[in-house]
Amino acid sequence: MKPKMLMCSPEYFGVEYVINPWMENQIHHIDRPQAHRQWEAFHRALSQQAEVFVLDPKPDMPDMVFTANAGLLVDGTFVLSRFKHPERQVEEPHFRDWxxxxxxxxxxxxxxxxxxxxGDALPQPGQDWIWAGYGFRTDLAAHRFIEQKVRRPVISLHLINPRFYHLDTCFCPLPDDRAMYYPDAFDADSLRCIESRIAPENRLLVSEEDAGHFACNTARVHDTLFMNHTSPALRRQLEVWGYRVAxxxxxxxxxxxGANKCLTLVLDAADRPHTLHSAADQVSTSC
Incomplete structure (x- = not known):
C-alpha cells in the first residue's frame, strides 16, 4: 500500500518577508519558473511511490507550499499548528478546514x-515516541499538549542554531532505530538525549556542508530518501544502510x-515494517 502525503502547489510561492536567516537578502529573488519546475519534478518522483494529495494554494500566503508546517497527524488526530509569526498565521484556517x-x-x-x-515534531519510525524541537518556532509547552492529544511520549530537543530553526532542518529519524542529524544544531543536553535512544552504530552525523544543503530535510517513502543534495560520503553511508537516494x-x-521534507506532510506514515535493500541492490534515482 502506498503511503499518503500532502503537498501544496507553488503558484504563490516567493520570499515576501524575512522570518528566518535563509530569507535574508532573498525578497523577490525567487526564480518562479525554476521553482515550479523543481516542485513539479519532486512531485512527479514522489507520486511514483506515494499517494500525494495537493492542497490548493491561497494568494498572499507564499509559505503555504511548506505543508510540513501545517500540523502533525498521528493515529487519526491532527494537531493544528499555531504559527509563531503573523505572516504565517493566516494559513491556519485553510489547513484546519482541509x-x-x-x-x-x-x-x-x-x-x-x-x-x-x-517542522518541529517527527515520530520515530517503528517506535511510539515523537521527537520535538523547541527554541525558535515551537514552544516547549506545545510538547505536553501533543502528548495529551495523541497519547505518545514526546522527546524534547532544544534547537540553538538559528539557521536550523525547525527540527526537520537538522534531524531525520529513520527506521530500525536510526537517525541522521547535524549535532551543532542542538544543545549538549539534547545531544545526550539523542544518544541515549539511538545506539552509536545507528547515528549518522552529517557534516556542516551537508547540513547547509538541508540533507536532513529529507522526505522518506519506505527505503527511498528524497533529498535536495548529498555529499558522496553521506550518500555512501545511506546506501550501506539500504536506502535509495533520490x-x-x-x-x-x-x-x-525549506527543502524536500518541508514541502511534504505525512498523512499515512510509511513506518510499517519493510525490507531495506542491500548496497549491491541500489538503483540511482534522481528528479
Missing part, C-alpha cells in the same frame, strides 16, 4: 502556544528556508 474534512479530529492549541507541525534539487525553496 484536515477537518480529511481527518475529522482537529486539536487546536491555545493561541499563546506556538507549534509548527512536522536527488530532487529544490534550491529555490531553500531561499525561503
Amino acid at each position: 484536515f477537518q474534512h480529511y481527518a475529522g479530529d482537529v486539536a487546536q492549541l491555545p493561541d499563546s502556544i506556538a507549534f509548527e507541525g512536522e 536527488l530532487c534539487p529544490v534550491d529555490e525553496f531553500m531561499k525561503a528556508g
Whole structure:
C-alpha cells in the first residue's frame, strides 16, 4: 500500500518577508519558473511511490507550499499548528478546514502556544515516541499538549542554531532505530538525549556542508530518501544502510528556508515494517 502525503502547489510561492536567516537578502529573488519546475519534478518522483494529495494554494500566503508546517497527524488526530509569526498565521484556517474534512479530529492549541507541525515534531519510525524541537518556532509547552492529544511520549530537543530553526532542518529519524542529524544544531543536553535512544552504530552525523544543503530535510517513502543534495560520503553511508537516494534539487525553496521534507506532510506514515535493500541492490534515482 502506498503511503499518503500532502503537498501544496507553488503558484504563490516567493520570499515576501524575512522570518528566518535563509530569507535574508532573498525578497523577490525567487526564480518562479525554476521553482515550479523543481516542485513539479519532486512531485512527479514522489507520486511514483506515494499517494500525494495537493492542497490548493491561497494568494498572499507564499509559505503555504511548506505543508510540513501545517500540523502533525498521528493515529487519526491532527494537531493544528499555531504559527509563531503573523505572516504565517493566516494559513491556519485553510489547513484546519482541509484536515477537518480529511481527518475529522482537529486539536487546536491555545493561541499563546506556538507549534509548527512536522517542522518541529517527527515520530520515530517503528517506535511510539515523537521527537520535538523547541527554541525558535515551537514552544516547549506545545510538547505536553501533543502528548495529551495523541497519547505518545514526546522527546524534547532544544534547537540553538538559528539557521536550523525547525527540527526537520537538522534531524531525520529513520527506521530500525536510526537517525541522521547535524549535532551543532542542538544543545549538549539534547545531544545526550539523542544518544541515549539511538545506539552509536545507528547515528549518522552529517557534516556542516551537508547540513547547509538541508540533507536532513529529507522526505522518506519506505527505503527511498528524497533529498535536495548529498555529499558522496553521506550518500555512501545511506546506501550501506539500504536506502535509495533520490536527488530532487529544490534550491529555490531553500531561499525561503525549506527543502524536500518541508514541502511534504505525512498523512499515512510509511513506518510499517519493510525490507531495506542491500548496497549491491541500489538503483540511482534522481528528479
